[in-house]
Amino acid sequence: MHLSSSLVLLAALAGATATASAQTWPAKPIRLVVPFAAGGANDLMARAAAEGASKALGQPIVVDNKPGAGATLGADIVAKSAPDGYTFLVSAAGVISNSMIKKSLPYKDSDLVPVNMIGLAPSVILVPADAPYKDLKEFIAASKTGAGFHWATAGTGSTPHFVEGMLETKYGAKLDVVPYKSGSESITAVLGKQVEATSEASIVALPYLKSGKLKALANTWTTRISAYPELPTAAEQGFPEVRIAHWAGVHAPHGTPEPVLEKMSAAIDAAMKTPAIAERLKGLGIEPIGGARASFVQFVDAERARLGAVVKATGMKDE
Numbered sequence: 001m002h003l004s005s006s007l008v009l010l011a012a013l014a015g016a017t018a019t020a021s022a023q024t025w026p027a028k029p030i031r032l033v034v035p036f037a038a039g040g041a042n043d044l045m046a047r048a049a050a051e052g053a054s055k056a057l058g059q060p061i062v063v064d065n066k067p068g069a070g071a072t073l074g075a076d077i078v079a080k081s082a083p084d085g086y087t088f089l090v091s092a093a094g095v096i097s098n099s100m101i102k103k104s105l106p107y108k109d110s111d112l113v114p115v116n117m118i119g120l121a122p123s124v125i126l127v128p129a130d131a132p133y134k135d136l137k138e139f140i141a142a143s144k145t146g147a148g149f150h151w152a153t154a155g156t157g158s159t160p161h162f163v164e165g166m167l168e169t170k171y172g173a174k175l176d177v178v179p180y181k182s183g184s185e186s187i188t189a190v191l192g193k194q195v196e197a198t199s200e201a202s203i204v205a206l207p208y209l210k211s212g213k214l215k216a217l218a219n220t221w222t223t224r225i226s227a228y229p230e231l232p233t234a235a236e237q238g239f240p241e242v243r244i245a246h247w248a249g250v251h252a253p254h255g256t257p258e259p260v261l262e263k264m265s266a267a268i269d270a271a272m273k274t275p276a277i278a279e280r281l282k283g284l285g286i287e288p289i290g291g292a293r294a295s296f297v298q299f300v301d302a303e304r305a306r307l308g309a310v311v312k313a314t315g316m317k318d319e
Contacts, residue, residue, distance in 0.1 A: 022259035025085045029060040032250075034090045035074025037067040041121045041201045041286065045248035046090040048281055048288075049118040052271020053264070070094055070157065070318075072105060075251075079107035083255035088115065088264065091251045093159060093244065096304050100311045101157040102318045109304075112251040116265040117289040117296045119272065119281055120247035121201040122221035123159050124231070126214045128193055136218040136237045139197065140173045148174030149196035152186035155179050156318045160186060162244050162307060163199040163220055165314040170241040190214060201246035202228065202285035221245045226282040243306075247289075249296060265293035 032050050036042045043065065050061035066074035071094040078089035089095070089112060099109050125136065133139040143149045153161040156179060167173035178195050180186045186198040191213060202225050208214040209228065218234040219225055220242050234242035250268060252261055271277055272290030281288045310316070 022085070022257040022263075025257075025260050025263065026057050026059040028086065029062055030054075030057070030085070031087045032061050032063050032090055033074045033078050033087065034063055034065045035067060035071035035092070035095070036065065038065050041203045041246050042090060042092050042248045044203065044284065045118045045121075045281070045286060048277050049090075049248075049250070049268055049271050052274045052277050053267035055274075056267035056270040057263070070098060070102070070155070072098055072102070075112065076106045078251065078253055079111035081253050083253040083257075085252070085256055085260035085264070087253065089251045090118070091249045093162075093247060093303070093307070094157060095251065096300060097157055097162075097307045097311065100308055101316055111254050113254055113256065113261065114293070114297045114300045115250040115252050115261055116268040116293055117291065117299060118248040118250065118268060119286045119288045119290075120221065120245040121203045121284075121286045122219040122223075122225055122233075122245050123163055123199040124202050124205040124209070124219050124225075125163065125197060125199045125217040125234070126187070126190055126205055126208070127197045127217060128190060129212055129215050131196070131215055133217065135232075136234055136239055136242075139217050140167065140171055140239075143174045143196075144172065148176055150178050150194070151175040152189045152195040152198035153177055153179050154183045154186055155181065157316060158183075159201070159244055159246055160199045161316065162310055163242065165310045165316060166242045166244070167239075169310065169313040171239055187214070203246075206285045218242070221287075223287070225285055226287060227285045249300070262293060265296075 034043050034046045046063050050063050054061040075095050081087035099105055151164045164175050168175050183200050189195045190198050209216050216231050219231050220234050269290035272288040278288045
């Protein structure tokens with residue numbers, strides 16, 4: 001009896017300590033690990049969130065780029081970090097789909113918990129400026145004639161790879177994947193007409209569209225792009241299953257106290273509702289999201305199920 005009473009007391013003390021530290025959190029700078037190189041959509045969203053959230057929390061938020069292994073390197077660093085609220089991951093679609101595609105991961109999906117969505121850049125389906133098709137319907141129909149089309153991706157499991165998988169398995173497009181090392185190489189391949197098409201984040205695609213160097217057939221998200229509203233979504237054109245975005249969220253190490261997760265989530269939401277930050281992101285082709293933590297948890301679960309079905313249907317595997 002005496003031992004069990006001591007254990008109850010210890011558990012209560014531990015709980016009280018965790019609550020007290022959560023109340024004083026944050027008491028020092030926070031590290032935001034970005035699993036991609038500086039300058040991309042994910043990094044830009046991370047920096048916007050860091051700027052706004054640090055004002056809301058009253059502590060500096062340091063962005064730490066750790067690119068490599070398709071976002072696995074950065075995700076692993078955070079998964080193995082102390083769950084004390086001072087290390088977070090800027091997550092992306094790959095953080096959800098990696099475990100479905102890669103043979104092995106150094107961490108488990110459950111080692112990371114969702115905090116909030118920062119924002120998203122819809123994927124834009126791109127073809128050469130003088131391509132004969134004016135919309136997605138004509139492109140899919142044209143791909144079904146002859147040997148089909150070559151489609152550039154930024155590697156196995158990249159967003160363009162998922163777009164190709166959706167077009168092929170849901171709508172019968174005849175597409176042959178040509179994997180490049182990056183989205184910029186894929187765009188170069190479309191510009192040089194080595195391939196017929198690719199898809200890329202709106203933030204990357206917009207300069208090519210505005211200069212007339214490439215033509216857009218559809219945006220693959222549920223809403224039109226604020227900075228390019230003339231482009232219809234795939235759903236509006238009759239292809240609702242073509243749905244994916246280059247999104248950036250925040251995940252924390254499993255075990256981070258709930259009050260800290262809620263506080264961080266509220267700070268990200270405040271950042272995305274800051275007019276100057278929101279307008280800057282929209283101008284780049286990024287839609288600021290924020291919202292409640294529960295809605296991001298729901299999004300992650302739904303996205304995992306949806307992308308898992310595409311992986312299964314296409315047999316997508318990282319060689």
